[in-house]
Amino acid sequence: MQPMADIPDSRILIVDPDPDFLVWASGHLKAPGVSVSTAERAEEGLANYQKSRADLVLAEVRLPGTSGIELLKRLRQTDPNAMVILFSGIASTSNVIEAMRLGAYDVLGKEKLPYELRTVVESALRANESRRVTRANASEIPAETIQETIIGRSGPMQDVFKMIGRVSRSDAPVMVTGESGCGKELVARAIHKFSPRTQKEFVGINITSIPDNLMESEIFGHEKGSFTGAVTQRIGRFEQCDGGTLFLDEIGDMPLAVQSKLLRVLQEGEFCRVGSNQVLKCDVRVLAATNKDLEAEVAKGTFREDLFYRLNVVRIHIPPLRERREDVRLLAEFFLHRQSARRRGLTMRFTEDALALLEAYDWPGNVRELENTIQRACALCNSDVLLASDIPLGSTGSRHGNSASTVTRMRDALTMLLNTAQNSPDIELLPWVERELSRMAYRHYEEDAAKTSKLLGITSAELQENLGAPAVKKATAKKVG
Numbered sequence: 001m002q003p004m005a006d007i008p009d010s011r012i013l014i015v016d017p018d019p020d021f022l023v024w025a026s027g028h029l030k031a032p033g034v035s036v037s038t039a040e041r042a043e044e045g046l047a048n049y050q051k052s053r054a055d056l057v058l059a060e061v062r063l064p065g066t067s068g069i070e071l072l073k074r075l076r077q078t079d080p081n082a083m084v085i086l087f088s089g090i091a092s093t094s095n096v097i098e099a100m101r102l103g104a105y106d107v108l109g110k111e112k113l114p115y116e117l118r119t120v121v122e123s124a125l126r127a128n129e130s131r132r133v134t135r136a137n138a139s140e141i142p143a144e145t146i147q148e149t150i151i152g153r154s155g156p157m158q159d160v161f162k163m164i165g166r167v168s169r170s171d172a173p174v175m176v177t178g179e180s181g182c183g184k185e186l187v188a189r190a191i192h193k194f195s196p197r198t199q200k201e202f203v204g205i206n207i208t209s210i211p212d213n214l215m216e217s218e219i220f221g222h223e224k225g226s227f228t229g230a231v232t233q234r235i236g237r238f239e240q241c242d243g244g245t246l247f248l249d250e251i252g253d254m255p256l257a258v259q260s261k262l263l264r265v266l267q268e269g270e271f272c273r274v275g276s277n278q279v280l281k282c283d284v285r286v287l288a289a290t291n292k293d294l295e296a297e298v299a300k301g302t303f304r305e306d307l308f309y310r311l312n313v314v315r316i317h318i319p320p321l322r323e324r325r326e327d328v329r330l331l332a333e334f335f336l337h338r339q340s341a342r343r344r345g346l347t348m349r350f351t352e353d354a355l356a357l358l359e360a361y362d363w364p365g366n367v368r369e370l371e372n373t374i375q376r377a378c379a380l381c382n383s384d385v386l387l388a389s390d391i392p393l394g395s396t397g398s399r400h401g402n403s404a405s406t407v408t409r410m411r412d413a414l415t416m417l418l419n420t421a422q423n424s425p426d427i428e429l430l431p432w433v434e435r436e437l438s439r440m441a442y443r444h445y446e447e448d449a450a451k452t453s454k455l456l457g458i459t460s461a462e463l464q465e466n467l468g469a470p471a472v473k474k475a476t477a478k479k480v481g
Contacts, residue, residue: 009033010125013054015045015071017064025058025113029121042066046074053079056124060110061088061095069098076103083124087113093150093161100165101194107162109153150186151331154324160187163316168194173266173311175251176289178318181368184289185249187316192245197285200244203237207250215258217274226275238271238282245285251311252292252303262286263307286311321363321370328359331367335374336386348378353388361393438466 012034014025022038029036037052039045042063049057057075061068068086075082086099087108096107105124108116152158167174168191176184185204192202210218217227221236237246248254254262265271266286270279288311297303321328332355340348350358363369373392381390421429438456442463445451453463 010035010056011052011054012036012121013039013045013048013052013057015039015042015057015059015063015068017041017060025117028114028117042068042071042074045071046078049075049082050078055083056121057082057084058121059084059086061086061099061107062090069095069102072099072102072104083127085120085124093152096158096161097165097168097190097194100162101168104165107158150183150190151334152324152327153330154319154326156319156324157327160316160318163314164190165194167191167314167316169196171195171285172313173285174287174314174316175294175312176287176316176318178289178291179320179366180291181366182318182320183367184291184318185247187318188245188247188287188289191287192247192285195245195285197244201241202245202247203241204247204249205237207248207253212255215255216261219258220261220271220273222274223276226273230275233273236271236273238265238284239280241284242282243284245287248286248288250290250292251288252290252294252297254303256302256304259304259307263304263310266307266310321366325359328363328370329355331370332358332374335371336378339375339378348381348384348386350386351388354386354391357388357391357393435466438463442467 010033012029014022014029014036015038016022016025017040019040022040026036026038037048037054039048042059043066045057045059048054059068059071063071066074068088072084072086075084080103082103084104085106085108086095086104087110088095089110099107105127106120108120150157150161152160164187174188174191176187178184188204189202192198205218207215217230217234217236219236219238221234221239222230224230224233248262261271265282265284269283270281272279294303294308294312298305298308321331332350336348336350358370358373365372376392377386377390380392417429417433421427438452438458441452441455442449445455449460449463453460456463458466
């Protein structure tokens with residue numbers, strides 16, 4: 001194993017309740033000039049840090065007694081510059097967001113540590129070296145748990161959670177992008193929930209649901225008699241959520257006349273109600289979302305360029321569900337659990353075939369379509385078990401994907417595999433794929449060699465060679481016995 005390159009002499013502290021893991025991690029990170037110390041409990045780790053001021057702390061989220069999240073919080077209170085990486089076999093959405101909000105450098109899945117740990121540690125130590133200037137300690141915000149509706153274990157969604165944690169600490173405008181139905185408002189609500197403005201109001205409006213001639217009044221309010229039908233004074237959304245967060249969904253559909261007035265609020269923090277010359281001040285954080293290509297809208301002249309740059313200070317892109325299929329099962333189980341609760345506690349479940357069908361579908365309507373599909377299936381099902389035949393997919397209720405989309409998805413998977421393999425030139429890709437695919441298929445078919453061979457299009461002898469003959473013989477003997 002090559003030593004970590006271009007890293008100055010560093011002290012690393014690892015906190016984990018598993019002694020065997022501590023031995024492995026210490027050896028894995030061993031390098032010239034790098035000293036590693038270990039602790040099995042948060043209290044011991046904190047005492048070690050206070051004594052030695054390690055350059056980097058690696059800690060398990062699930063520690064006995066004091067959790068890794070609490071350890072992170074105490075470390076950052078002790079030293080605002082503390083560099084901390086958390087890892088866990090099961091890291092909830094709230095844990096990821098809370099960890100990043102408190103200043104963690106990263107949150108890793110424990111199963112990925114053999115492949116990612118050294119790279120992330122190198123990056124953290126380099127970052128630590130370049131961040132010697134003391135930062136002001138962030139104001140403490142009571143830890144709260146976000147409602148677990150932003151769900152995902154995939155890498156792209158973990159990146160979204162981390163961005164939410166980072167951006168929630170500031171007042172910077174955020175542009176949330178993504179296809180319709182992917183959960184843009186949920187991301188906006190999470191940013192507000194974890195921000196210092198959480199005690200104030202969150203107001204969300206959908207631009208497309210408001211007629212153009214009423215848009216200005218909706219956002220800025222109006223005076224009595226300012227237009228036909230204005231029989232009383234009305235405050236707008238900016239006044240309503242002063243001190244809080246205003247979320248403008250589908251911002252790309254805002255009329256140009258209103259865009260210029262929104263720009264003034266963002267620049268000056270002031271506005272006038274319709275029909276009034278009185279200048280009103282406001283302190284509102286603006287979050288926006290769109291499924292349009294705003295750069296293209298700017299080029300066409302339908303969206304102001306200066307407003308685009310004002311709103312696009314930080315961008316969070318939510319990937320479509322078809323690009324994070326590993327989240328489908330988790331989301332489906334969540335929505336099914338919620339439907340079960342609405343059915344007076346009736347516990348419902350999916351068959352594996354039903355879940356496989358959900359995972360194979362492309363979900364053009366994203367998470368919203370998945371939720372609606374589960375709701376529709378529960379409404380139509382007459383049992384507490386959902387079969388594949390109970391799942392109505394697509395706008396026409398078709399229950400099966402076509403072969404063309406299946407081939408496309410398989411080619412996409414192969415493209416991803418090739419791109420990933422380029423970073424590991426020592427891997428003999430084709431033999432590796434044959435072995436791993438054979439093993440995965442064998443487990444999938446519950447060690448049925450005949451079904452596995454048929455799926456892969458190989459002989460039983462070739463399957464045994466890929467699996468290793470002893471493993472197949474052992475499984476066969478077990479079935480016969």
